[in-house]
Structure formats: structure tokens, C-alpha cells
Amino acid sequence: MSELQGRKIVLGVTGGIAAYKAAELVRLLGKAGAEVHVVLTEGGARFVTAVTFQALSGNPVWSDLWDPRMANNMAHIDLGRDADAILVAPATADFIARLAHGLADDLLTTLCLARDVPLIVAPAMNRQMWEAGPTRRNLALIRGDGVTVFGPGAGDQACGEVGMGRMLEAEEVLESLEGFFVPKSLAGRKVVMTAGPTFEAIDPVRGITNISSGKMGYALARACVQAGAEVVLVSGDVALPVPLGVRRVAAASAQAMRTAVVDALPGADVFIGVAAVADYRPASYAAHKIKKSDEEMSIPLVPNPDILAEVAARADAPFCVGFAAESRNLDDYAETKRRRKKLPLLVGNLVSDGMGGDENSVVLFDDEGRHPLPRAGKAVVARGIVNHLAAMLAARRG
Numbered sequence: 001m002s003e004l005q006g007r008k009i010v011l012g013v014t015g016g017i018a019a020y021k022a023a024e025l026v027r028l029l030g031k032a033g034a035e036v037h038v039v040l041t042e043g044g045a046r047f048v049t050a051v052t053f054q055a056l057s058g059n060p061v062w063s064d065l066w067d068p069r070m071a072n073n074m075a076h077i078d079l080g081r082d083a084d085a086i087l088v089a090p091a092t093a094d095f096i097a098r099l100a101h102g103l104a105d106d107l108l109t110t111l112c113l114a115r116d117v118p119l120i121v122a123p124a125m126n127r128q129m130w131e132a133g134p135t136r137r138n139l140a141l142i143r144g145d146g147v148t149v150f151g152p153g154a155g156d157q158a159c160g161e162v163g164m165g166r167m168l169e170a171e172e173v174l175e176s177l178e179g180f181f182v183p184k185s186l187a188g189r190k191v192v193m194t195a196g197p198t199f200e201a202i203d204p205v206r207g208i209t210n211i212s213s214g215k216m217g218y219a220l221a222r223a224c225v226q227a228g229a230e231v232v233l234v235s236g237d238v239a240l241p242v243p244l245g246v247r248r249v250a251a252a253s254a255q256a257m258r259t260a261v262v263d264a265l266p267g268a269d270v271f272i273g274v275a276a277v278a279d280y281r282p283a284s285y286a287a288h289k290i291k292k293s294d295e296e297m298s299i300p301l302v303p304n305p306d307i308l309a310e311v312a313a314r315a316d317a318p319f320c321v322g323f324a325a326e327s328r329n330l331d332d333y334a335e336t337k338r339r340r341k342k343l344p345l346l347v348g349n350l351v352s353d354g355m356g357g358d359e360n361s362v363v364l365f366d367d368e369g370r371h372p373l374p375r376a377g378k379a380v381v382a383r384g385i386v387n388h389l390a391a392m393l394a395a396r397r398g
Ligand code: PMT
Pocket: 194, 196, 211, 212, 213, 214, 215, 216, 217, 254, 272, 273, 274, 275, 276, 277, 278, 279, 304, 305, 306, 307, 308, 309, 321, 322, 323, 324, 325, 337, 349, 351, 354, 355, 356, 357
């Protein structure tokens, strides 16, 4: 279940080319379980029509301050009254300026002024408009008034220029909005983690790897960053987008992963090993492709460094969380692993439950015993792990 399930979002759409992204955003918000009410400015309606937003949201679209459809004729007050947030995406330079100075001459600006719910804007404008002094000052003013700003991003612009000012993609706005509602239980913490499989090269075209997709680790990285942590994600080779706000370091082999973890550790409060790290690697690497022959062949293997055990054994060890993927006897094997590596917390899962797929069933093991979490999508499981972790960290702090 998404953080947005059951939330009422008023989505303001102002007049910029990025208004087309707002249409996709409405679809994504609906898919995440949110109820969306679109307020379209006159400029916004020049880019995307009200019909599009009405069809996608399943709700009437509002544009006119004097709209008689609201029984008391107070759309500017009533629309925002029981909303969880007002999100303006795209927010043009002009809209931000009017917001900064308290202008209230259309439905959206009036709604933003007459509200007691959080207000978020996702700016969208040309690079020079973004960098212009008045825009800088207006952004400082709205931030000072408690308005949250998502983005913008950098890249190609509709005007042909390249630079800052692009509205975040619809998926990124959605991810930011989900994060907005997550309690900041890991604020001020630095989390270093591993995720995905490792690849131990045999020759230039072959190697030893496993079926980890990285989904559990990436979901956990997203949950940590949404809970307010600074996150460094040391990742094996996976085909997943990097969660917004997470710093990803690519590391294909166990040895590369170990080096990247050691480099990222200074200042870390928490280390989480989600990666399925190969326990062994080929003793030697063949610089050229090994040729086929009729002879039987074997590949000598040597043990890889155990990254988690090494981090947990450090004198300055952060709070270490291990994972254990087992094919049977989960409780016995997981708890034995936790004790052997001296971990305060270990997340156990069966390979058949969690490896590769979108869902997982996990059991958390700590000094208090076993704590099963219900089977769910990996994003929900990740939030459950973060809640448990944050409670343990808070208890340690006293
Ligand atoms: O990626 P997905 O498809 O979403 O699947 C998720 C997952 C099943 C891979 C994940 O939930 C999980 O269980 N990860 C740990 C898998 C594993 O290899 O466990 P292990 O029992 O071999 O290792 C125990 C712990 O030591 C793990 O935290 C592992 O990251 C760490 N380890 C292991 C070996 C090694 N050389 N270095 C390590 O750091």
C-alpha cells in the first residue's frame, strides 16, 4: 500500500509546457490510491484541457473563482479544506511570484492563500527564468513561508536550451510526494547499504552470479531516504532506477563492493547488507575467452571477503543489519547467522518468498526474539523494516 492511499490531493496545474506531465501525474496518483482534484489555471488550460484531467482523475476540474457548482459558491475555501496537501505541478515562475507576494486573483492563488494544509510546488521554467534574481528571491520567500519545493531537475528544455528548471518527471514527483508523508524517523542518520547480486568474472564473457534483482535493497534504500536518512547504496548490476535522493555507487564484484562500502563508511550510523554477495570467486581470471574442449573442466574458487562480518567487527562499527536468504530452516539459520556475525538486527527471508519477485515475507530477528512482518510488496516490507530499525536506534540513544 502506498503512503498516498486514501489521501486527498488538490493538484494545481499552471501554464507551462510541463503541464503534459501533470496528466501522467494524475494517473499515477490515482493508481497509488489518492483522490485527486485538479485546479486548472487559465494558462494551464492552454496546454492541457480540463476534459483530460476530468477523465484521468474521475472528478470535476475547477478553474473559475466564481464557479457556481460549489453549493456555497466558495470553491476557493472548500476545495482545500479536507485535503492532505495542495501540490502545484507545474508551477511557473509567474505563479511562484504571485504566491510569494500573496496575490489572490484566481482560484488557485486564492486556494493557496486560504489554506491550512501543506503546500508543495514543482517548478517548471526556462533555465534563465530559474536563475533570474526575482525567481531566486521569490523561492526564498515561499520557502520561508513553509512551502515545500520539489526539484526542479536539469536537462533539455522545450526552448532548446539545456539547464536547471525542468519539472521533475511525473514518477519523481509521485516519489517525492510519497516521501513527504513519511515520518522522518531516520532524520540525521547516514545509512550505507549494499543491494543486488555480485558478478565474479571467470573470463571476459562469463562469470558467477545469482538471481537477486535488487528490488528488496532498492525498496529499502528508498524507504530510508524517505524517512530522512542520507543513503549511499552500493549496488551490483541491476536494471532498476535509483531512488530519488539516494547516492548509488556501482560495484559488480564482492571485492569491488567491499572497497566501495569501506570508502562510504566514514560517518555512517547504519550499515545494511541486502546484497546477495557471492561467497566464492574464481581463483584466477582468464584474460581471454576460455576455449571449448572435450575435457572435463573445473574452476578453482577462493572465498570472498565477508563485507557484513568485516563491518560489524570494526571498533567503530555502525549499527549493522544483516539479511539472510535461506531455502529452509529460516529461524535456525537466520538466528545462527545473526549471532555469528554479532548483529543487533537480521532480516530473514526464504529464497522462494523474496528473491526476484515484487513481494516478500520477512522475519526480523533481534535480542528480543522474532518479529514476522506480513507478506506484502517490497516497498511496504521496507517501511516495516525501517520502522523497526528506527525504534531500535531511538532506544539505543535513550
Ligand atoms: O534482490 P531481490 O531479488 O529483491 O531479493 C532480495 C534478497 C532475497 C536477495 C534479500 O532479501 C536477501 O535476503 N539478501 C541477502 C542474501 C544473502 O546472500 O544472504 P547470505 O545469507 O548469503 O548473507 C548473509 C548476510 O551477509 C547478508 O546481509 C549479505 O549481504 C552479507 N554478506 C554475505 C556474504 C559476503 N561475502 N558478504 C556479505 O556482506
